[in-house]
Amino acid sequence: MVVRHPLSDAEIDRVFHALADATRRDIVARVMAGEQASVSALAARYDMSFAAVQKHVAVLEDAGLVTKQAQGRERIVRGNPERIAQASELLARLEALWKARFSQLDALFTDTRTQE
Numbered sequence: 001m002v003v004r005h006p007l008s009d010a011e012i013d014r015v016f017h018a019l020a021d022a023t024r025r026d027i028v029a030r031v032m033a034g035e036q037a038s039v040s041a042l043a044a045r046y047d048m049s050f051a052a053v054q055k056h057v058a059v060l061e062d063a064g065l066v067t068k069q070a071q072g073r074e075r076i077v078r079g080n081p082e083r084i085a086q087a088s089e090l091l092a093r094l095e096a097l098w099k100a101r102f103s104q105l106d107a108l109f110t111d112t113r114t115q116e
Helices: 009-019 022-032 039-043 050-062 081-115
Strands: 066-071 074-079
Touching (some): 022 081, 050 066
């Protein structure tokens, strides 16, 4: 069974690659919680260089999980709830697929036991 979803395989790969890193997950969590922050404000929260945080934000932006918008001299990072919802929907569909498979296995084992 193939699970259909609105994201291309390449987009899915970028989303989950981006979320595979703990720092990037933390950045997404911060900006999704309404903490609109500049890249420099985000960088101050981590024990790494500004350039490293900037690269993390670029990976998130490439995956569509965040957007950056110029506001004066700052670049404000905001979460993209639509992309998070798309990833969540994909995971929910995969979960449903596996739950259905486990239910089929349970039914098969139950049938096998009752035939003995």
